[in-house]
Each structure stands twice: as C-alpha cells, then as structure tokens.
C-alpha cells in the first residue's frame with residue numbers, strides 16, 4: 055500500500071494541472087459564481103486521523119451529499135417505514151427528473167434523487183416546525199463532524215428557492231399522490247437549507263466516518279446507525295449515489311459514493327476510510343469531473359474497492 059499522504063499530494067498536484075475541469079452548476083445562480091479552479095481532498099481513517107491535500111479547508115455547498123445524512127436521520131427516527139414512502143432502485147434518470155413519478159404513483163425510486171430526498175425531508179419534519187427540522191439536521195451534521203462551526207449559507211438557500219420551480223413541481227406532484235404530508239413550501243424550505251450546508255472536505259470526510267466503521271463513530275464511540283443499516287446506506291450510495299452516472303462511478307471508482315452539484319463527493323471504503331473530494335466543475339450528469347477522477351486514482355493507488363479482496 056502506498057503512503058496515503060503522498061498519494062493525496064500527487065492527486066492534488068495532478069488536479070491543479072488539469073485544464074478540463076467540467077462546468078460549474080448554472081441553474082443555482084449562487085453556485086454559478088464559484089471558482090472552478092479549486093480542488094480539495096480529505097481522508098478520515100478509522101482512528102479519526104484526517105489527511106488532506108489541496109483546498110481541503112475551503113467550505114463548499116454540499117448540496118446532494120447531504121441526502122446520505124438525512125436518510126440516516128430519517129431511518130433512525132422512523133425505522134424501515136421510510137421505505138413505504140421511497141424506493142431503493144437506481145432511477146437511470148437525471149436527479150431532477152419527474153417522468154417516473156407519474157408511472158410509480160408519486161413514490162420516488164430512491165432517496166438520493168431530488169424527489170426521494172424531498173420525501174425524506176417530509177418524513178423528518180413529522181411533529182416539527184420547519185425551523186426545528188432545519189435545526190435538527192444541522193445538529194446531526196455537527197455531531198457527526200464533531201464540529202459546531204458548521205453552518206448553512208442563506209444566500210445559497212435563497213438562490214435555490216428563487217429558482218426552485220422544478221423541485222416545487224416534484225413536491226406538488228408527490229403531494230397529489232399523498233406522498234408529501236406537509237405544505238410544499240415548508241418541505242422545500244427545509245430541503246433547500248439542507249442542500250445549502252457549507253462544509254469543507256476535512257469536515258465532510260469526518261462526518262462520513264460512521265459509514266466506514268459499521269455504523270459507529272469510532273472516535274466518540276457513538277453508534278450512529280446499526281451495522282446492517284450502514285451497509286445498506288452504502289449499498290444505496292453505490293447503486294444510486296450518482297444518479298444516471300451511478301454505474302459509471304461504480305465501474306471507475308468501485309466504492310459507494312454520493313455526489314452533489316456543488317462539486318463535492320463523499321466516498322466510503324468500508325473498514326478503511328471515509329473520503330471527501332471537492333472540485334466545482336461538473337460532468338454532463340452533474341457529478342464532479344475532477345472529483346470522480348481523483349477518487350478513481352485514489353482507489354486504484356490505495357487498492358481500495360468493495361469488489362475484491
């Protein structure tokens with residue numbers, strides 16, 4: 055096995071020299087302003103050590119990476135009843151697609167496409183005002199990252215609300231089938247705030263550590279989810295974490311991963327590491343271009359995979 059810090063330094067240096075960086079998300083104006091030249095990577099090991107390279111201490115909008123954590127939160131609160139409201143199959147469609155929702159009577163394919171994540175938010179909101187639900191979500195992230203400085207970027211949340219017609223359509227459509235119980239503007243308010251959480255690679259890799267460690271935070275000793283649940287969340291990350299690019303990500307990287315349109319990706323090497331990478335330029339399906347390439351290199355050079363010994 056190669057020296058991890060050296061591998062991270064090499065990968066960051068290669069990323070810095072790469073001209074073909076993809077395109078920063080345009081449909082959320084606040085995200086369109088982000089400088090595409092940035093690249094960060096961080097790895098948290100089971101003993102809590104964090105190694106990193108590049109812009110690993112620069113905060114970015116975690117966007118859909120948050121969906122892994124809200125799924126864990128919903129499962130913790132409501133157990134397997136979550137699955138009566140959202141499926142576990144890859145969609146093969148873009149993250150904001152509406153087409154399957156009509157055929158499948160308002161039950162989204164999985165919790166990582168937008169419709170599914172919005173349904174998960176509706177579940178988390180049970181018995182709460184929107185502000186309380188947002189507070190609970192932030193607290194969960196702070197607890198997992200062991201860092202109380204994590205905040206939400208209100209500009210991003212507002213920017214997305216102002217341009218959120220597609221997500222509003224998804225939510226109304228699901229509500230027409232009875233699969234959203236709260237008022238749509240309340241649910242979207244929570245969803246947009248969850249997506250607007252700002253974290254850096256070091257914080258994000260630390261927050262994901264429980265998924266690499268049988269559901270337990272090995273540093274604090276807290277059992278975040280059961281071992282079986284951690285395995286299952288990893289399974290859904292592998293099959294659905296990159297939308298219609300999930301097969302390609304599994305093929306190239308070979309690890310469970312979850313992307314966001316802010317350019318972040320969380321990847322899990324079970325028993326070995328929790329990895330966060332960030333580069334804002336996206337590929338054609340909305341996944342970080344350099345982030346995916348970096349994870350491909352890291353997995354190869356460290357020999358990390360879920361598909362072999």
Ligand SMILES: NC(=O)CC[C@H](N)C(=O)O
Nearest residue numbers: 117118149168249314315
């Ligand atoms: N893929 C993503 O990161 C999408 C999240 C974004 N907040 C949206 O709803 O469109």
